[in-house]
Amino acid sequence: MGKGGNQDEGATELEAPMPTFRWEEIQKHNLRTDKWLVIDRKVYNITKWSSRHPGGQRVIGHYAGEDATDAFLAFHRNLDFVRKFMKPLLIGELAPEEPSQDRGKNSQITEDFRALRKTAEDMNLFKSNQLFFLLHLAHIIAMESIAWFTLFYFGNGWIPTIITAFVLATSQAQAGWLQHDYGHLSVYKKSMWNHIVHKFVIGHLKGASANWWNHRHFQHHAKPNIFHKDPDVNMLHVFVLGEWQPIEYGKKKLKYLPYNHQHEYFFLIGPPLLIPLYFQYQIIMTMIVRKDWVDLAWAISYYTRFFITYIPFYGVLGSILFLNFIRFLESHWFVWVTQMNHIVMEIDREPYRDWFSSQLAATCNVEQSFFNDWFSGHLNFQIEHHLFPTMPRHNLHKIAPLVRSLCAKHGIEYQEKPLLRALQDIIGSLRKSGQLWLDAYLHK
Numbered sequence: 457m458g459k460g461g462n463q464d465e466g467a468t469e470l471e472a473p474m475p476t477f478r479w480e481e482i483q484k485h486n487l488r489t490d491k492w493l494v495i496d497r498k499v500y501n502i503t504k505w506s507s508r509h510p511g512g513q514r515v516i517g518h519y520a521g522e523d524a525t526d527a528f529l530a531f532h533r534n535l536d537f538v539r540k541f542m543k544p545l546l547i548g549e550l551a552p553e554e555p556s557q558d559r560g561k562n563s564q565i566t567e568d569f570r571a572l573r574k575t576a577e578d579m580n581l582f583k584s585n586q587l588f589f590l591l592h593l594a595h596i597i598a599m600e601s602i603a604w605f606t607l608f609y610f611g612n613g614w615i616p617t618i619i620t621a622f623v624l625a626t627s628q629a630q631a632g633w634l635q636h637d638y639g640h641l642s643v644y645k646k647s648m649w650n651h652i653v654h655k656f657v658i659g660h661l662k663g664a665s666a667n668w669w670n671h672r673h674f675q676h677h678a679k680p681n682i683f684h685k686d687p688d689v690n691m692l693h694v695f696v697l698g699e700w701q702p703i704e705y706g707k708k709k710l711k712y713l714p715y716n717h718q719h720e721y722f723f724l725i726g727p728p729l730l731i732p733l734y735f736q737y738q739i740i741m742t743m744i745v746r747k748d749w750v751d752l753a754w755a756i757s758y759y760t761r762f763f764i765t766y767i768p769f770y771g772v773l774g775s776i777l778f779l780n781f782i783r784f785l786e787s788h789w790f791v792w793v794t795q796m797n798h799i800v801m802e803i804d805r806e807p808y809r810d811w812f813s814s815q816l817a818a819t820c821n822v823e824q825s826f827f828n829d830w831f832s833g834h835l836n837f838q839i840e841h842h843l844f845p846t847m848p849r850h851n852l853h854k855i856a857p858l859v860r861s862l863c864a865k866h867g868i869e870y871q872e873k874p875l876l877r878a879l880q881d882i883i884g885s886l887r888k889s890g891q892l893w894l895d896a897y898l899h900k
Contacts, residue, residue, distance in 0.1 A: 486521030633833025659754025698803030706896025
């Protein structure tokens with residue numbers, strides 16, 4: 457009887473010990489068909505499961521063979537829920553003598569950053585102000601209404617049309633920042649509600665795809681400014697970025713375009729065409745190819761609403777031209793804001809840094825003001841947003857002084873600049889990279 461009473465306890469004692477692995481072994485499993493990663497010193501085989509990962513298989517695959525603890529904490533709100541899916545993937549743990557960080561990453565920086573994250577949690581900085589986001593949505597809807605009323609009251613002449621286009625471009629840009637909030641799960645505590653509203657905002661208000669955005673944008677956050685991992689630095693041979701890529705192109709005599717003039721033709725094919733041409737085509741094709749019918753339905757609801765609203769004023773062809781003019785204006789806004797924080801920073805191959813250092817190397821801030829916050833959707837706090845992507849944007853300024861102090865402690869540069877200087881630096885960065893390409897092309 458005593459033996460039976462201790463049956464569960466005995467079974468526990470007889471369980472085989474957890475296999476242990478060294479980093480040397482783990483780092484070998486970083487292939488498309490063989491992926492391991494480490495979270496909190498536990499080793500997981502994600503090879504088969506990665507294709508079912510809600511954030512896309514690429515973003516989780518980018519951490520194959522590495523410690524992914526800080527990325528895991530950064531991207532997920534409900535950790536207890538997510539860990540339920542991790543149990544079947546667990547295959548072992550790090551050997552006791554192995555460091556928690558792979559490839560010689562700075563363990564002290566990692567420890568200090570995790571303490572900073574705990575401080576942010578204690579300060580309730582991951583708790584959102586629902587009124588803030590409600591008012592943001594309201595001002596977008598107000599602009600949509602003002603646009604229609606302008607044409608209804610003043611007619612479809614050139615001046616009302618241009619005014620309306622600028623108002624709608626503004627509402628589209630602001631809707632872009634709002635969908636970004638929901639996409640990062642930074643509004644509601646439950647991920648499900650963020651996903652639902654995200655589909656409404658990006659689909660019904662903008663005519664785009666939530667899944668397309670998620671799969672693309674989370675890769676950018678996971679490995680910012682890393683070639684072959686961050687899609688935002690994949691410029692399809694149109695531009696060369698950073699210092700390594702232009703020199704490599706130059707040495708290999710690659711000249712798809714005259715890159716020494718890229719800071720000039722950027723004005724012609726960068727801001728004007730990204731959204732109306734490249735993004736619009738890519739989004740529609742992605743939804744169709746992947747058979748993402750839910751996102752497609754949301755996008756169709758946007759186009760249906762738009763054409764029902766504006767065909768009475770412009771006809772079918774005129775409404776199509778009107779839509780693309782709005783996209784053209786929005787594209788300028790989007791490109792300048794998104795590039796001022798990244799394109800001017802380090803862009804290179806995988807350096808295998810800790811989470812904190814890698815985000816600081818790839819991001820910079822723009823000075824805070826009411827206009828800068830609104831104009832950029834609080835992406836002027838790009839450093840803090842990249843370190844804490846699920847933190848509501850209205851709290852980013854509160855954690856910024858602590859981030860700056862941590863940078864000072866470890867001798868890491870914390871870049872912050874005026875808005876106009878940040879925009880000018882985009883052109884300066886393109887000019888510098890173009891010159892590096894030309895020098896390598898001619899002399900190496």
